[in-house]
Amino acid sequence: KRDYNQETKAELKPSNAPLINDESADFAKLGINKTLCRCLEQKLGYAKPTKIQRAVIPALITGDDDMFVQAQTGSGKTLAFSVPIIERLMRASDGSVNRKSGIFAIVLSPTRELATQTYEFLTNKLCSACHWIVPGLVIGGEKKKSEKARIRKGVNILVATPGRLADHIENTNKLDLSKVRYLVLDEGDRMMDLGFEEAIGKLLTCLESVFEPRLPQNLQNCLPAKRVNILCSATMEGTVKKLGQMSLKDAKLITTDNGK
Ligand code: ADP
Ligand code: MG
Numbered sequence: 001k002r003d004y005n006q007e008t009k010a011e012l013k014p015s016n017a018p019l020i021n022d023e024s025a026d027f028a029k030l031g032i033n034k035t036l037c038r039c040l041e042q043k044l045g046y047a048k049p050t051k052i053q054r055a056v057i058p059a060l061i062t063g064d065d066d067m068f069v070q071a072q073t074g075s076g077k078t079l080a081f082s083v084p085i086i087e088r089l090m091r092a093s094d095g096s097v098n099r100k101s102g103i104f105a106i107v108l109s110p111t112r113e114l115a116t117q118t119y120e121f122l123t124n125k126l127c128s129a130c131h132w133i134v135p136g137l138v139i140g141g142e143k144k145k146s147e148k149a150r151i152r153k154g155v156n157i158l159v160a161t162p163g164r165l166a167d168h169i170e171n172t173n174k175l176d177l178s179k180v181r182y183l184v185l186d187e188g189d190r191m192m193d194l195g196f197e198e199a200i201g202k203l204l205t206c207l208e209s210v211f212e213p214r215l216p217q218n219l220q221n222c223l224p225a226k227r228v229n230i231l232c233s234a235t236m237e238g239t240v241k242k243l244g245q246m247s248l249k250d251a252k253l254i255t256t257d258n259g260k
Contacts, residue, residue, distance in 0.1 A: 025049065030057040032087055039129035040083075050076035051256045053083070059252065060084035064224035066251035068244055069232045075256065077232045078118060081107070081184050082126055089156065090130050092222035099134040099154035101216075102179035104223060107159045108200065110190040112139040118186065119159040133157070140164035148172050162191065162199035169206055178212035181223045185231045185247060192239035197246075204247060 022029070027037045027049055040046050049057065052071040059067065061084045071077060085105050089097055109115035119137040127133050136155030138147050140163070151158075152174055158165075168175050183204075185191060191200065207227060215223060229247050233240045236255070244251065 021054075023048075023051075025054055030054065031061045032057065032083060033090060036083065036087060036090065036126075036129045039126065040079075043128060044125055046079075050080075052076055052254070053080045055254045055256065056080035057083050059254065060228070060230070061087055064226065064228050066229045066248040067231070068236070068248060068251050068253045068255075069230060070234070070236050070253070070255040072256075073234050077186070078121060081182075081186070081230050081232065082118075082122060085157065085182050086122075086126050086130060086133060088222050089133050092219045096216075096218045097156065098132050099156060101154075101156065101219070103136075103155060103158050103175075103177060104179055104219075105157045105182035105184065106165070106177070106180055106203075107157065107184040107186055108162050108165070108191065108196075108203075109159065110161070110187045110194050110196065112141070112161055114187065115139050115159050115161050122157060122159065135159060138164050138168055140167060151175055162196040162203065166199045166202055169203070176210075177207055178210045179215060179219075180207055180211075181227055183207065183227060183229045183247070185229070185243065188231045188233040188243045189235050189238065189240040192243050197239075197243065200243065201246060 025048070027040050028034070030049060030053070032040070052069065052075045056067065056069055057080060059065070060081070069077060069080065089104060107118055109118055115137060116139065119135055122135040127135060134155050135157040136150050136159070138158060138160035140147070140161070147168070151168070151172060185200065211227065213225070229249070231244055231248055
C-alpha cells in the first residue's frame with residue numbers, strides 16, 4: 001500500500017505538452033475535427049477556446065499523460081476535458097462505436113446538480129455532433145431504476161457522483177468498467193471537502209482490477225492503451241493534493257493564472 005504522506009508533490013511535472021499560446025487560435029488549430037468544430041462554433045456559439053482549453057485539449061488529443069488541471073471556476077474546464085474524449089471516440093468511429101461498445105470514460109462530480117449539468121451538456125450539446133456516442137448519468141435517488149436500465153442499454157461516457165457509482169458497482173450487473181480509458185475527477189477539491197476520498201479510492205482499486213488491456217482494433221488506434229486520469233480543481237492547495245497522489249501517475253500540471 002502506498003503511503004501518500006511520504007510522497008512529495010514533485011511527482012507533478014510542469015507540462016511540456018504543446019501549449020498553444022496564440023490567443024487567436026481557433027478550435028480547429030487544437031486538432032479538433034471539422035464536425036465538432038462546427039458544433040462548438042455554430043451550435044454552442046463559442047468563437048474561440050479559452051486559455052485552459054488551449055492548453056488541455058491538444059495535450060489530451062495527442063498524448064496519454066495523466067493531468068492535474070488547475071484553473072479558476074468559470075474558465076471552461078468542462079469543455080477542456082470533454083472535447084478530447086469525444087474527439088478520440090469520433091476518430092474511432094466510422095460507425096464502429098455505438099452505445100454497446102462499452103464505457104470508455106467516467107466523469108466524477110461532487111454533486112448531483114453538477115453531474116446533471118455535465119451530463120446534459122454532453123448529451124444535448126457536444127454529442128449532437130456525434131449522436132452515436134452516448135453519455136449516461138448515475139446520481140441515484142428516484143432515478144436508480146432508470147439509471148440501471150440505461151446502463152444495460154449501453155453508455156459510452158458515464159457521469160456520476162462517487163457514492164452512487166460505488167453503489168452501482170456493487171449492485172448493478174453488467175456495469176462493465178474494463179474498457180474505461182479516461183477517469184475525470186471534476187472539482188476534485190470539492191469532492192475531498194465532501195468526504196468522497198474513500199469512495200474514489202475504492203473506484204480506483206476497482207478500475208485497476210477490472211482493466212482489460214485489449215480493445216477492438218479500431219479503438220486501439222484512437223484510445224489510450226492505459227487509463228488516463230484527469231484531476232480538475234480550482235485550487236492546488238489542501239486535501240486535493242492527496243487526491244492527486246491517489247489518482248495520478250507521472251501527471252502533467254496544467255495551470256492558468258487567469259482562466260479566460
Ligand atoms: P469551470 O468548470 O472551469 O468552472 P465551465 O466548464 O463550467 O467552467 O464553463 C464556464 C462557462 O463558460 C460555461 O457557461 C461555458 O458554457 C462557458 N464556456 C466554456 N468554454 C467557452 C468558450 N470557449 N467560449 C465561451 N464560453 C465558454
Ligand atoms: Mg467545472
